[in-house]
Amino acid sequence: MTSDTDYAYLRKLVLSESSNQIDPSRNKLFDTRLAPIAMMAGVSNLEDLVGVLKREQPTHLHRAVAEAMTINETSFFRDVKPFEAIRKTILPRLIDLRSQTKILRIWSAASSSGQEAYSLAMMLCEHFPVLAEWDVRIIGTDLSHEMTHYAQLARYRRIEVNRGLPARMLVKYFTRVDDEWELKPHVRSMCQFLHANLCADLPVLPTFDLVLLRNVLLYFPRQERAAVLKKIHRRLDPQGFLVLGSAEQAEDSTDLFRVEFAEGSYFYRSAAER
Structure with a gap:
């Protein structure tokens, strides 16, 4: 199970990579959006992904996490x-x-x-x-x-x-x-x-x-x-x-x-x- 410490680490990572400030109330977004990143890293859950990110410091995965958490809400002629x-x-x-x-x-x-x-x-x-x-x-x-x-x-x-x-x-x-x-x-x-x-x-x-x-x-x-x-x-x-x-x-x-x-x-x- 993903801990508050893991979520805090992910929020800090996203902030450093993209300046995207994610409120703790949106922690559960990490669970859905980072599932493909976890698979890419060869692990089955978010807790293990955080472990990989901390231990190996893989630049491509750090970037992938930041991109996955970007808000891509848009539409034609929005507003x-x-x-x-x-x-x-x-x-x-x-x-x-x-x-x-x-x-x-x-x-x-x-x-x-x-x-x-x-x-x-x-x-x-x-x-x-x-x-x-x-x-x-x-x-x-x-x-x-x-x-x-x-x-x-x-x-x-x-x-x-x-x-x-x-x-x-x-x-x-x-x-x-x-x-x-x-x-x-x-x-x-x-x-x-x-x-x-x-x-x-x-x-x-x-x-x-x-x-x-x-x-x-x-x-x-x-x-x-x-x-x-x-x-x-x-x-x-x-x-x-x-x-x-x-x-x-x-x-x-x-x-x-x-x-x-x-x-x-x-x-x-x-x-x-x-």
């Missing part, structure tokens, strides 16, 4: 109001700002299985046909190698396309393949997915016009939240936009960002941009 603000306020302003270069870069940070990035791509196709002639790239990054691979495949189960995706967009932008739905090539080609830990050194990334960092910061300790926001600020164009989750704020970063409101939602701009 209506932020997408309305992007469609009605942010994108028209960006199109005006970038009308000369015709280059647009968007970052879906913590992209999970890709629905957020692909929702943005479909929105651009659906509402902004002018962008068909632009150089548009949407980059999704996530801590989990499994999730970035899944996102790149762009093939979703019925339960996934039934969450948040209007039926007309399913028919217009997906092709049915057996019991799954695959995004059409022109949508897939707009998106690229990379492995990245927001709390560690990031891969080489461009400067972005729009960054979505939604429902991520709330899992980080306060110090890590401030550090991540500094990294985001460095990668955000001075005229760019940052969208956080509805329950998140850029606290302790008022020297970097200022808040604006639109369409019943809010977003952030660089504090230096007026």
